[in-house]
Amino acid sequence: MTSDEMTQTPYGRALRALRGSFVQAGLFSAAINLLMLTGPIYMLQIYDRVLASGSVPTLLGLFLIVVVLYAFMGIYEFIRSRLLSRAAYRFDEMTGELAFRQLLENNNKNGKGGNALRDLEIIRGFLSGPAIRGLFDAPWIPIFLVAVFIIHPWLGYLTLAGAGVVVALALINQWATRDALARAMQLDGMERAFVGQSLRNAETVQALGMREAVSKRWRAAHQAGLAESQKGGDRSDIFSAGSRVFRLLLQSILLTGGAYLALDQQISAGMIVGASILAGRALAPVDQVIGQWRSIGRAFEAHKRLAEVFAAMPASKPRVSLPEPTGAVQLTGVTKLMPGGMRRDRSYILDKVSFELEPGDVLGVIGNSAAGKSSLARMLVGVWQPDAGEVRLDGATLDQWEPDTLGRHIGYLPQHVEMLPGTIAENISRFDPNAKEEDIFKAARSAGVHDLILGLPDGYATKVGYAGQPLSGGQIQRIGLARAIYRMPKLVVLDEPNAHLDTQGDQSLTETIRFLREAGSTVVVMAHRPSVLVETSKVLILHQGKVAKFGRREEIFRMAMQSVPSQPTPVETRKVG
């Protein structure tokens, strides 16, 4: 990606917004570094002026000036740190929410793509940490070099050569640690994913006696990451220690050179010490950068990933706001391939699925396990995009809708329902900050869960969405149904909504579907159990991703009955017909 392209992304814009703070921090760095000359100059004055003249008032006067200058340096250091940490905060503000959204979207698409939030955290830490201060001080190295050159050119050349050695050490350090650090980051991401998934399945892990095995697996993943990080760290430590010792040695070399020049009457005694201190100051930022190399490397890798991730985000299309849909659904040749591999090698999850639904239609989708029912549900609600073909709602393809607006017109109950951390009311209202209580109650009543919720200790304020929440699988599914029908969406897709329901729950679900149909919503129900098909007006039989049959319920069931016994039909079909 070119830098021009990057500046067009939100990430690029956030980086650009940092410019002002960086310029100011640069100016303060200039002042700080100029003020760092205070120490060596004071030293020169003490040796060459105070000691030579023996004047106590001069000493006190100089001392007062030094105190004031150091006070300013302290203030400027404080302001610079403040500027950088505020910049880090603003950067997070500008990119955090987008990174979170990106993470959600990426997770829907392929479950991969790194953790943009973690990368942002790394960059934020870098912006407000010590490494960046070293980088800001580095451009001012020439000030100290020039000062040493002014004292004596030979001492200047010595310092320059020393700086060359330290910079060479830094570059070799970067080259030697780069791969290990990148691998460490990757392994760290994998370990985090493993921990997250293990925690989600903590009950299963305990019940199946997998604790030791899973802990061992974690330990192996953790150790692999730690080993890579250690490898990078060990190498970095060698260079860091080497650079620090070399810097000390260089000061002694300069003292020796200075003493030689002083013996030769070319410089004064004060200049020997002054040159040594100045050379030390010149090399300090380099030393700091090498010491912080690990965090600089991590920040750089995180920056590269973020730039890629943000560049891959689809540019938001200019969209006109479409009128509220009526619920007419049209699928034409919808095809989804298994992810990965070359297109022609991949098998089909859905193969040219076409059908139409009118507002108020209730479609039952039946088919064996892995027939593609859940995949079709994901297509209908726009979570998955077809590899070929189109899904249209009221004539508009789903991507013509602004995603959140589309979401308001859609109800979706996935096969594996979970609540998000929050209250039951918040979950039903989809965390809408402007939710009206009557809409929440209406959704709960229509889903037949109002009394169930009132029976819970904190009613609608009951906290859910965490391990050990006070809800059964069936209750979660029924509250998920209330969430799906909140504010009466025009298209409601229910993926095996009765999987965890008892007879009463089943009846209540049937009533909810009837209620939706009567209200004019289009409903699509993926079903294994036949009871839910009672209210359907159309039926679609999926077989290995293809439409085996589609039509009015009575027709499909009649055809199914006619084909008995020569061709066995799915049990569900016969039962309902």
Ligand SMILES: Nc1ncnc2c1ncn2[C@@H]1O[C@H](COP(=O)(O)OP(=O)(O)OP(=O)(O)O)[C@@H](O)[C@H]1O
């Ligand atoms: N995220 C995914 N990545 C790759 N393949 C997938 C993914 N989700 C589903 N599939 C594949 O798509 C096919 C259809 O799966 P799907 O979950 O849609 O079936 P289903 O009819 O809902 O099955 P069930 O009744 O068992 O839930 C399966 O072969 C499955 O392996």
